[in-house]
Amino acid sequence: MTTITLDNIEDGGFAEVEADIDGDSESVILFREGASVRGWLNVCPHAGRRLDWAPGKFLKSREGHLVCAAHGASFELQRGDCVAGPCRGDSLRAVAVSIVDGNIHVG
Numbered sequence: 001m002t003t004i005t006l007d008n009i010e011d012g013g014f015a016e017v018e019a020d021i022d023g024d025s026e027s028v029i030l031f032r033e034g035a036s037v038r039g040w041l042n043v044c045p046h047a048g049r050r051l052d053w054a055p056g057k058f059l060k061s062r063e064g065h066l067v068c069a070a071h072g073a074s075f076e077l078q079r080g081d082c083v084a085g086p087c088r089g090d091s092l093r094a095v096a097v098s099i100v101d102g103n104i105h106v107g
Contacts, residue, residue, distance in 0.1 A: 004106075006032065006102045009104075012032065012033065013090075015032075016030070016055065019093060019095065019107040026095075028095050028106050029042045030097065039096070044071070044095075045082065045090040046070075046086045046087035047070065047086075051067060051069060066080075073087045075091075079091060079094075
């Protein structure tokens with residue numbers, strides 16, 4: 001289980017952490033919205049590539065969507081659904097996230 005603090009992620013911002021998911025070390029995107037954090041595997045369902053343009057650096061559209069740096073797929077940030085681009089109708093794979101005493105636990 002990987003731990004990062006809530007203070008390490010700006011409100012409305014992203015972070016990337018490595019976490020043990022089903023026995024494998026995986027890159028996970030964290031998105032903070034106020035006191036809540038959501039997480040998804042850092043894998044675009046379109047081509048299986050990472051979404052970040054550089055390690056831990058993510059693009060966000062004017063509409064507030066996470067944008068895949070490789071092919072421009074756009075994902076809304078409530079459920080991770082693809083709303084535009086080559087994988088429209090697909091979704092990012094959610095990862096369990098919990099917050100205890102300001103610490104974010106992933107996996």
